[in-house]
Amino acid sequence: MKKLLLKSSLMIFFITLSLTILYFIPVNSPNYLASTIEKHNLLRKTLPPRIIFIGGSNIAFGLDSEMIQKKLHYPVINIGLYGHLGLKFMLNEVKPYIKAKDILVIIPEYEQFFGSLCDGKRDTLMLMLDVNPPSIKYFTLNQIIRTIPTLFNYKRRTLVYLIKGSVPFDPIYCRNAFNKNGDVIIHLRDWYQIDDAVAKKLKNKINPDKFKNIKELKYIKFQKQELTDTLEKLDFNREEIDLISSASIIRQRMGLPNLIAEKLNTHTIFLLNKFKLYARKRQAKVFFIYPNYSLREYKINKKQIISLKKELEENLLIEIIGSPENYVFPDNYFFDTNYHLMEEGRKIRTDKVIEDLKKVIN
Numbered sequence: 525m526k527k528l529l530l531k532s533s534l535m536i537f538f539i540t541l542s543l544t545i546l547y548f549i550p551v552n553s554p555n556y557l558a559s560t561i562e563k564h565n566l567l568r569k570t571l572p573p574r575i576i577f578i579g580g581s582n583i584a585f586g587l588d589s590e591m592i593q594k595k596l597h598y599p600v601i602n603i604g605l606y607g608h609l610g611l612k613f614m615l616n617e618v619k620p621y622i623k624a625k626d627i628l629v630i631i632p633e634y635e636q637f638f639g640s641l642c643d644g645k646r647d648t649l650m651l652m653l654d655v656n657p658p659s660i661k662y663f664t665l666n667q668i669i670r671t672i673p674t675l676f677n678y679k680r681r682t683l684v685y686l687i688k689g690s691v692p693f694d695p696i697y698c699r700n701a702f703n704k705n706g707d708v709i710i711h712l713r714d715w716y717q718i719d720d721a722v723a724k725k726l727k728n729k730i731n732p733d734k735f736k737n738i739k740e741l742k743y744i745k746f747q748k749q750e751l752t753d754t755l756e757k758l759d760f761n762r763e764e765i766d767l768i769s770s771a772s773i774i775r776q777r778m779g780l781p782n783l784i785a786e787k788l789n790t791h792t793i794f795l796l797n798k799f800k801l802y803a804r805k806r807q808a809k810v811f812f813i814y815p816n817y818s819l820r821e822y823k824i825n826k827k828q829i830i831s832l833k834k835e836l837e838e839n840l841l842i843e844i845i846g847s848p849e850n851y852v853f854p855d856n857y858f859f860d861t862n863y864h865l866m867e868e869g870r871k872i873r874t875d876k877v878i879e880d881l882k883k884v885i886n
Contacts, residue, residue, distance in 0.1 A: 556697040557605060557648075558655040560617075563706045566601045567618070573625035574599045575881075578614055580607030580633045581708075582815040585864035588874040589705035595878045596885060598627065602706035607863075609652060610644025611636040611792060615799045616662040624807035627885060629877075630796065630842065631813045633863055634825070637832050638786035642795065646670050711859050712867045788831060790839070797841045811884060812842045814851050816873045818862035822852045845880040 567576070575598045577583045583604035593600040603618060611632050622628065635641045643666070650671045652659050660668065701710035796812070803810045822829065829848050836844060857869025865873055 553655040554699045555651070555655050556699065556701065557652050558699045559702050559706075560605060560652065560656050560659065562699075562702065563601070563603050563605075564617075564621075566704075566706060567603070567621040570599045570601055572623035573627065574601055574623075575627045575629060576600075576618060576621075577602045577604060577629050577631060578618055579604045579631040579815065580609070580614070580636075580863070581605065581861070582607075582633050582863035583631050584702075584706070584708045585711060585859065586816050586870050586873050587707055587877065588870060589707050590703070591871075591874050592878055592881075593705070596881060598885075600705055604631075604706070606648060607633045607635060607641065608645040608648035610649070610667075611642045612664060612795060613644050613649065613652075613662055613667070615795060616664070617659070619799075619802060622803055622806045622808050626803075626806075626808040627881075628803055628808055628810045629813060629881070630799075630810065631815050632792075633815050634817070634829060634832065635786070637789055637792045638828065639789060642789060642792045643667065646674065650674050711864070712870070786828075788828070788835065790835065793836065793839050797839075800841045809884075810842050811881070812836070812840060812844045813846055813877060813880060814844075814848045815863060816851045816853055816865055816869070817848070818855045818858050819852055820855050821862040822848070843884065845884060846876070850876060850880075 575592065575596065577587060577589070577600070581604060583602055584606075587602055587604075589600040589602045592598075603614070614632070615630075618628070649663065649667055653663075653671060663671070696710055698710070701708045703709045800810050817829075833848055851873065853865065853869050853873065857865055857872075859866045
């Protein structure tokens, strides 16, 4: 019996030690979520009063912080990353940095108010831990319990990448996609999506050793004329050039949940009210703005959004600026989801945010 207990104890010890070592493996990850490190450096180093935008990728892809900074005369920090982190995590990660006279603008995606997304998706939270272990201090106990069991698989994968000397790279969703304010800007250009067959041919024509996998060739970083000229130099025929050059700028839907199928989660409003009280103690102001949204999706989910608007107006302690309708845009303004604006839509949306904030800041 004693031998069995000893063996069990040693096994638990070595498993714990292995996990601890793996957990603290330093990785300079190019992953999109790793940009949280630069965003937190901004929060630490930028002197108050500041405007801090809190939300998911709708603000990462859809705000021009430099323009807001210029028009409103405040340093602007865009902390937005990804909706699947959940609003609970987004609010918690900002709390330690709140200073007197800060202006906190919360712009969550609609999904944060429906179903359980506000608690975060386990895989996304685990990936955040993988690329930035100290972020665990922004997790609730429940989130830790949900994510820690998968830690070993993630860190084992990280170890394999380190041994191979490379990590997966997405040319759009990557750490260097952001500007100094925390806005994604890499999508503000013409990106052409091509199919696997053309990608393989490009790989063979351009440089077989330059790209590690076909995915890296899925997005071509050329303006249209530059792309055409490049393909001609590589001896592509006219039919092939027309095929590639006429490829649509990315418009793929990414399978976000349909709000109609989800139940309104009033706990999200409770979390926002709790955050408002916390910020007030620190002498900071908090405002709520509705997210930008595609017209197509708005028509599908209008009933749910109106229901949410009514609930917020009755129960949210935070001052609401504007209306959902004011931030609905034509579908052709969007990049790859119903929240990610391209350049024209981003500018118009930013102008609207500036005008709305002027009403309450001044």
